[in-house]
Amino acid sequence: MSGGRIKQILLITDGCSNQGEDPSAIAAFAKEKGITVNVIGVLDQGSSRDHGLQEVENIAASGGGVSQLVYANQLSQTVQMVTKQAMTQTLHGVVHNELSQILGEQQEVDDLPPDKRGEIIEVVDELGETVHLEVLILVDTSASMKPKLPMVQEALTDLSISLNSRTGDNQFALFLFPGKRKETEKVLDWTPEMNSLTGIFHKLTAGGVTPTGPALKAALHHFEKHSSKRGLMYDGEDEPPFEESGF
Secondary structure: OOOOEEEEEEEEEOOOOOOOOOHHHHHHHHHHOOEEEEEEEEEOOOOOOOOOHHHHHHHHHHOEEEEEEEEHHHHHHHHHHHHHHHHHHHHHHHHHHHHHHHHOOOOOHHHOOHHHHHHHHHHHHHHHHHOEEEEEEEEEOOHHHHHHHHHHHHHHHHHHHHHOOOOOOEEEEEEEEOOOOOOOEEEEEEEOOOHHHOOOHHHOOOOOOOOHHHHHHHHHHHHHHHOOOOOOOOOOOOOOOOEEOOO
16 A cells, blocks of 8 residues: 555456466566455356366465455355455455554554554554555456356446445456457546446457466556556557457
8 A cells, every 4th residue: 555545456257367477476566566466266156166266366365465266156146245355355454564564563463452453443444445446357258257247247336336435536447358359458447437337248259368467467557557657567568468448
């Protein structure tokens, strides 16, 4: 967290990456840049929980975020909850780390007396409501995700609505991977609401490989662009590693 602003990437995928850089390595780089990476793994009913699970956990661990797993037949009821839970845990986690630094390396928050811990929890809750939040969402649109995309759209719209009660500023951006011509496609630039998502996922033609690493890399580049900072990962490249959507 820097300047009262939390930056995070939310990755929604149902399979292992199979093209490009190691996504865990890119997630670790994101963490170094102050960007938390959360991952929601979407599985088909009856599939092995090990399929893709290790990668989901590794990406989140490398990115300093949280990972959640949900079966496809539970999406309509649980993706909204899982998405918001990932956001809330990241908010509280980042603020908690800031407070731990204030207390010093020799003393953890959990070592304090119960009344003092309660006061800190209240502060964490308040800061979680007021801190500015930037969330760049990466959605896997490979072939196996096609029947799940409308439910993902519903979940993201619900996320936007549920966070509207916060007093802090919310900014969302949405990237899909793979794109139609490149590995990643930007369909929604920074906005406080996701109402403009209406119909986007219904128009998609899902398919192709799963370039999770390149998608995370493009997300980092977009954060750097948004912050008006010179990108360190794309020196010498004249064009961004993603395509602009026509939607």
